[in-house]
Amino acid sequence: MFVIKHKNIFFFLSGLIVALALFSIFFFGLKMSVEFTGGSLMEVSYSGMGPSAQEVTSRAEDFLGGKSTVQEAGEQGFILRTRELTLEEHEALFSRLSFGGAYIPNEERYTLIGPSIGEELRSKALYAILLVLSGIVLFIMFAFRDSGDKDTHASGPRGWQYGTIALITLAHDVVVPAGLFAFLGSIFVDAEINTLFVTALLAILGYSIHDTIVVFDRVREHVRRDKEERHHEPLSVLVGKSLSATYVRSMNTSLTTLLALLALIIFGDSATF
Template structure:
């Protein structure tokens, strides 16, 4: 199944550009004013994950742990027979023992998993996460530049940075928790984004070899034709991974919830970035090498 080759994807891309720019601006504003809601993975503190034998309510847990000698106000998340308690300070051994004693008064069969991150470790994790994203982007730029050309490389890097940033922006706007699994999700999204983009770029390059493009309109037709030829393949791939990520979001545990949510968001935006952002951007850059309008006479 293919879309009609004369379908004007390039013309439609202007609406997606406006939408993406608006969302990017909103994301920048929220990041500048509110930042990200970092989990204990990226800031000093203790994260207490409690497995219960029965369901407890916030009204039961909050009073029970309020008098355990911990000065900072905890962030409490209630799940199905599960409670997550996060503190912005590292718990001492006596505080840890007092907390466990208080919870076990509510549920004697409760089991605890405590993760503690000090200040230096938190800074190192955040720094390494940024390095991982930047190094992967530089590697992609080098690969696409060698395999194709710099215009393809610029289009590809803008598309994948768009996908990654939109996920970060949405997490900032809605104050969703950013942990290590979020970084894994962003790197995975970058991989899927560049895969779809390369498929379309490869078809554009192949069609360039067998066509005689003399004007901008010729290039525009070629881009629309190339996108139409690869569209269903890209949608099938994205949809398959989306279904898996969505099932993990609905049925998976709390530990992978943010990973699954980031994947779902990234796949949705990545589904159109290769088509409506990367390819039209390449066309815009390539236009400088061609006549801006079609010649009025032909020989």
């Protein structure tokens, strides 16, 4: 009942966070990776000792005259994302990564992504998110289609109302991380929107709707029980009871996920980041 009692505070905080996220998106903009804008992707590894990521970044940027994204891959490997390179630029950059013969680089792969392919990937990523959102909302509307009962005092929400609530919560869960990445992208060069970010968003949607369905099911159960026992409690009270009944489960789900992520941070390879 704590959330219902102080619902205005929680509405204000959620609204403030969403407003800040939207401001961040429109003010800073989302920095797209090479996968979505087009460009070149080169993966190199070094035999024996190799340079640091900072040295590789500096070397690439000095040669190309612009920003390049360098990500560690394995113990002595790096993935470079740059603007679209010509054949001569590609060969010259690879040669410069030997640092005048101080290191021995090996080119593991080189991919050239044209602007049209990047635009196609960007469109497909957006369609994937919209398709998932639509599918989830339609499923919620169907699953809870018989929840409302207009003939009772404590009638629960209708199926379309459950679907609308789910859509709002999912939109919240998409906008907030997108806004955070827009802000981080203005500070850190590595904070880019790529296919992994889209995958993470879809995972967030999965976790979010999983908890939401559990809460909705508790609301439906409490509404049905209230009707049978004729207590005629307000819907806000029934929603408060439903939230209270799911706190522990939600916390356990979050903690389990955090423990798995913590294990990846501690024991995972540097390429995980």
